[in-house]
Amino acid sequence: MNEFSILRRRLLMLASGAPLAALLPRGAAAQAAGEPIHIGLSAALTAQFAQNGYYMRNGVTLGVNEVNAAGGINGRPLRLFVEDDQGPNPTAAVNAMTKLVTQDGVVATIGPHNTPAVMPVLPLLAQYHVPALTGASGPVVTQQNNPWIFRMRLNDEIGAALLVDYMLDKLGCKRIGLAYVNTAFGQGGIKMVHDALVARGVQPAVEQAHQISAKDFTANLMSFQQAKVDGVIVWSDDQPAGLFVKQAKTLGMTFRVAGSTGLSQPAFIALAGDAAEGVLAVTDFSPDNPSPQAKAWIAKYTATYKEAPELFASAYYDALYILVGAMRRATAMTGPAIREALTKTSGLVGVTNTYTWTSTGDMVKQGFITRNENGKPVIASVISR
């Protein structure tokens, strides 16, 4: 079902006065056999991170359509409710999650993605007994003793440490500079990098933050040059990182660059151009992944959306299948039962990773270090803790 027929239906609903009825409280729906199972997706449909939300929705929708085409779960189709959380916006995220769990009646949700959006909804999940799968990478997300959150991506604490090891051991860098975006993601990630370096006995030579909207990195780059670093770890979003790397090359900087997932994403590579070559990233997804699941996924996604998949679509496609797997195992189609089933996830092979639940809610302990070659991230190393 495409967006326009949904839109048309909703406009008809509006015309008929249905929204007023929609304001009334909905009791928990007694979902009989054949009745759709409501699941929710909280993603950024607007604002700065809409790019990622678009990919998330693509991935999840593809999965939902596949599952429904194959008969659903015990004959019941999945019905996906997508709500906008505007990215790292706590107020909007709580609004979206409240709507999903109380108005849309979902039994489980995927997302929100950004750490400042996940943190305020954790109490809601516990209150309404709804499990959620998230790809947020901020370590705090799984440090809250909340049994309702499940992380299906590499926690930055692990990713940062593994990247640091690679940089010190494989690249042989001696003087490391740290560059990060001044948001929850960047601050949290670079702290992990810092701690990992110190644990290896290396003090970072210099640390420089940038705004997410920064366009000129000359001052930062001059600082790195002055500190004579031979390697810089960049924990930032794909767009500012792309500019950083491009400008570094222009100014003739020679340090190696490694960083967070964004440095393997399409926007980074397109922006940085040939400055992206040789840049390393720690990530969960690589189009280079030789596994049959990954190859099948890439073919399927490309056929449906006419473009190659990237991290968000792939990771959240996996999130859907982790959820579906749990739903098939669950003793009942309720939040608590699904949550219980999710904790039994073990060795589930997805298109990006293999998932096994651990007591904090983290489900992933391995990933890749990729290196950009000829405009594509290729696997340099498979890493795991």
Place this chain on the structure above:
Amino acid sequence: MLLQIVMAGLAMGAVYALVALGFILIWNTVSVVNFAQGDFVMLGAFVGVGWVVNALHAPIALQLLAIIGFMALFGIAVAAGVYHPLRRAPQLAVVTATLGLSMFLQNTVVLVWGPQPLFFAGPVGTGTITLLGAKVYAQYLLILAALLALMAVQEGLFRGTSIGRAMRATAQDAEAARLMGIPTAWMIAATFAWSAVLAGFAGWLVAPLFYVSADMGVTLSLKAFAATILGGFGSVPGALVGGLLLGVIESTGSYYASSEYADVIVFGVLIATLLFRPQGIFGELAAVERA
């Protein structure tokens, strides 16, 4: 080292000055702070890069003509649909309308072109030139050249042509202009059109340096506003100098003090300037009536 930092600051400053030029034009004419000016730049970038370059693959001259045409029409539409009905309304009403326009533009471009950023190599690509030992993107020189050229064109327009003089007369005293038989509504529309064209040029010029995204205009609006205050609100050379100065303060503050406090430094300086010399460098053009 310092030279490179200052050059980088001047380069970004040229961008701010370019946006500030269009912003101050609207202020001078209708005393409206157009918080959507940065979004005009964004729109120009999307239209230029999204349609003309990427979809139609048109040559440069055609790209520019298309941008000029589209943005001029857009400017007239804004003047007619947003400003004109509110011309006798309190200033804050117009400001709110520009805020609504900003929200509308930022979201509509995503609906039309999708949420991914657009990339555009531009006429000089990412080539660099070495000036006095500092590396500068050639594109920045193009921006500076365009900025000066556009200012010259604007001067010529305002002093040399009758429509330009009519626009200036309307800006200085709309009532008197009307009494002299000048169709002020049309002159205002023309001013909005020219301001939008300036913004469109700015969008096309910065696109190769950064990337085109729906939120690219937000900080540009803020910086343009700040630049005009720094240089002297209402003054065209003030917009130029204010913009360049703002860029340099940003760049040097980022390097010498701390990059995560760059904005704090910039606005700290700005607030201090306001408290001690609120009229900026060139002073605000007197206009007791405008207060």
Place this chain on the structure above:
Amino acid sequence: MRRPRIVLRLGVVLPAVTVLLAVVLPLLLGDYYLHIVNVTLVNVLLALGLNFIVGFGGQISLAQSAFFAIGAYVFALLQMAGLPTLPAALAGVAAAASVGFALGAPTLRLQGHYLALATLGFGLIVEELLTNLSDLTGGGDGLISIPGIGLAGQTRPMLYVLLPLVAVGYGVSEAFVHSPLGMRVRAFRDDAMAAQAAGVGIRALKVMLFVVSATYAGVAGVAYVCLMGYLAPNVFSWQSTFAYLSMIIVGGLGSSLGAVVGAILYIFVPELLRFLQEAYFAIFGLAVIVIVVLSPDGLVGLGRRLWHRLTRRVARRSVALS
């Protein structure tokens, strides 16, 4: 005969309406819309507050998001440091008010766009400090599990807390509007020459209005913490301050009811438009333009005009019949 009317309005009608809403809303609305009502109520406080300096004082302030942040963070940090709830809350509000004074006193001699930029710059500085001083404020990750009043996430109890709070805020605003002081301030706002003649006295009044605006924002900050139990700098972005300004203009500048209507519009309408998925803010932005163009004195102004037209028609008809 205005005073007795206003006493009636504030002393009887306002509490009655508050009680009525407290009873009726939970019956009519589910948890989701009740939560949206709670969020709206916090925004009503922000809008009511901003109205003091912008609507009554005629000065443009873009620092409301900063005072909102100060009230919220000071309350949260003090509480998490061990201070009991009420002193921490009062300290949060007092902090916002004091900063309001510290900012207002020097800057209120600036006019129009200069003040706008100064206050906007201040808002930006506060947001950035909140993000950068991460050891103190939690940085981008924010502050988690703030105790508040222990009602975070409980929509109905929070409604019972927020409704009276907003009612008091509304009452104070209305009392001010109809007080001699209020009328004097508005007279000065509308007549620049009289204001100039009055000199220093009017400037002190404006600083006071600024402090009142900041105080309301501080209260809103405390309320937000109690509602959400979580704080992050994103909530207090410098861009968000424009929303509060737009609320009072779209609602009706200088009118307490306008602030309420504007806040309801800005928070509720996008939620109702969620079915439009990613187009909803484009439509909402367009709606704002249309509303302002059709009625520059806001929705309250529009309502008032329609009311007069209606009552005049009724009056004329009754005259014709007699």
